[in-house]
Amino acid sequence: QGIFGKSHICGGSLRDANYVITAAHCCDGSAASSLFVHLGGLDRTKLSQQINVATVEKHGQYSSSTIDYDYCLLKLASAAQTGNGVSTIPLATAAPADGAAAQLTGWGKTSGSSSALPTALQYATFTIVSQSRCNGKWSDVNTVTPRMICAENKAASGCNGDSGGPLVSGGKLVGIVSWGANGCPADTTVRPTVYADVANQNAWLSRNI
Known part of the structure; x- marks a missing residue:
């Protein structure tokens, strides 16, 4: 899915029906009211769902100078509908191995x-x-x-x-x-x-x- 303000800003991942995970540097300085997400499909111009963002939370230790802790959660204003090109993804519990x-x-x-x-x-x-x-x-x-x-x-x-x-x-x-x-x-x-x-x-x- 994509994250949009007046235009495409960043990508993201649907954790569950109510939350999108993205990078903190994508959220930096952005109010929730200025953002929405597009989901569903492979054609950027024909995505099936547009959902407003209710809450933005950057990781409290995010540093814009070192780009450390580059994590942000977006709480959606309404639940995403899965199916038809929209699916959630499980989060890794261990880092991938070298060479994976x-x-x-x-x-x-x-x-x-x-x-x-x-x-x-x-x-x-x-x-x-x-x-x-x-x-x-x-x-x-x-x-x-x-x-x-x-x-x-x-x-x-x-x-x-x-x-x-x-x-x-x-x-x-x-x-x-x-x-x-x-x-x-x-x-x-x-x-x-x-x-x-x-x-x-x-x-x-x-x-x-």
Whole structure:
């Protein structure tokens, strides 16, 4: 699903009928009354449900400078209807293993030089990278903390509009698109894409607000 204000802002994941999980940097500075979510389908222009957001809650330890604790819960104003392209996703209770396959989906840009968003949902398969290896590739820029996991793909990366979206492995939500290299698509074997680690904050993400 997508999160919208006046236009597409970020991706998100439907935890249950009443809550969407996204990244804190997607919610930063946004009032609930200015946001809504679109759900249902693979065509961004033909999604079946539009639901207003009732409450926004960023993680209390979120840092906009380090992008640590990049978690946000959106409570929907009315319950989402599952079926017809809308489904919930279980949350990981353990981080995926180094080398595991994981899928990223989103309606973010397909080129950093373009202002247009794709109509069709985009997807790519990534490989999980160990935290120590990822930190080695990012240590000159930012620290990869225990609240982060990394994944790489030589020919694909997230882009503007993919933030907050799901990284899925083994049928569970393992990561939330957080930060990465400038430009897209980028060779993420050079600078892996960094995701908020769902398992690390499973209890916070599972609560009601």
